Amino acid sequence: MLKKKAIVTMTSNFTVLPDPEEVVNSGLFEIYASIDSFDKQKYDFIRRGGDINLIIDRTKMKGLYQEALRNQIFKGKYEYENMNGNTLDIVVKNLKSLVEARKKLRKKLPIIGINSVYAKETKEDAEDIIKNAIELGVDKVMFQRLEFDIPGVLRKPEPDDFNHIFNLKEKYKNQIEVSILKFEFGGDYPKGYCYFAHFMTVITAHKRIFPCCMAYLYMYIDEALLGLATSEKDIEVAMEKRQEFIRNFRDSVPTFCRECSLYFRK
Numbered sequence: 190m191l192k193k194k195a196i197v198t199m200t201s202n203f204t205v206l207p208d209p210e211e212v213v214n215s216g217l218f219e220i221y222a223s224i225d226s227f228d229k230q231k232y233d234f235i236r237r238g239g240d241i242n243l244i245i246d247r248t249k250m251k252g253l254y255q256e257a258l259r260n261q262i263f264k265g266k267y268e269y270e271n272m273n274g275n276t277l278d279i280v281v282k283n284l285k286s287l288v289e290a291r292k293k294l295r296k297k298l299p300i301i302g303i304n305s306v307y308a309k310e311t312k313e314d315a316e317d318i319i320k321n322a323i324e325l326g327v328d329k330v331m332f333q334r335l336e337f338d339i340p341g342v343l344r345k346p347e348p349d350d351f352n353h354i355f356n357l358k359e360k361y362k363n364q365i366e367v368s369i370l371k372f373e374f375g376g377d378y379p380k381g382y383c384y385f386a387h388f389m390t391v392i393t394a395h396k397r398i399f400p401c402c403m404a405y406l407y408m409y410i411d412e413a414l415l416g417l418a419t420s421e422k423d424i425e426v427a428m429e430k431r432q433e434f435i436r437n438f439r440d441s442v443p444t445f446c447r448e449c450s451l452y453f454r455k
Contacts, residue, residue: 196219198218198219199220201221202280203279206287209283209287212290213287214294219302220287221302226314227318233277235311284327288326292326303327306334306335308346309345309346309350310342312354315353322365323365330367332368334346355369383446386401386446387438389401397414398415398431399415400413415430416430
């Protein structure tokens with residue numbers, strides 16, 4: 190339904206992939222695999238705690254659609270166990286399958302990319318990520334600055350770390366598109382602009398629709414709420430409110446945006 194009214198972008202950890210040809214034909218405009226490092230030990234360290242068994246045990250599924258999803262999860266669990274628990278190998282295998290399916294169907298969409306969090310601990314991985322992306326045949330790499338320190342896992346990059354990523358963008362500009370997001374210093378978007386506000390809409394498990402995922406953090410839920418995803422009409426009304434939110438963003442920035450670390454106006 191959304192592809193009739195908007196450009197639809199999806200980000201996935203790519204541990205489970207439905208029929209890749211169905212994904213290519215789904216109407217998605219962009220799809221990104223979240224890969225913060227191609228070093229297997231570092232990847233597992235950053236992604237630790239993502240136990241697929243918890244998903245199976247804690248998700249109550251009913252109906253045909255849910256059963257199909259459950260089958261996909263079990264398929265992912267089977268591959269995980271038969272690849273010696275190496276999640277990164279599964280992710281790369283699925284990403285390759287999607288690239289090959291798009292090539293087989295002779296389609297230009299969806300744009301296929303890799304989305305990486307740029308932190309002090311992953312700075313040294315940035316060039317390797319770009320090289321792997323080129324080898325895999327994806328269209329672009331998108332680096333997003335880590336917003337908050339994750340104790341014991343990742344730390345925010347400092348201003349001196351930014352030059353490295355911009356130099357890599359210039360170095361590989363003739364081989365692959367490198368997008369740099371959420372950087373105050375020379376990012377790909379203008380000041381007074383928020384990537385999340387313009388390109389993300391979140392629907393929670395309770396069917397509440399928000400312009401981004403940051404409203405919960407700042408607890409301005411009532412102000413940020415666009416509506417409920419309870420019917421097609423309700424979704425249309427919520428999307429109209431979202432368009433108004435974007436139109437007024439520069440001149441009438443909501444409180445939760447002004448207090449958010451992602452927003453800066455200079």
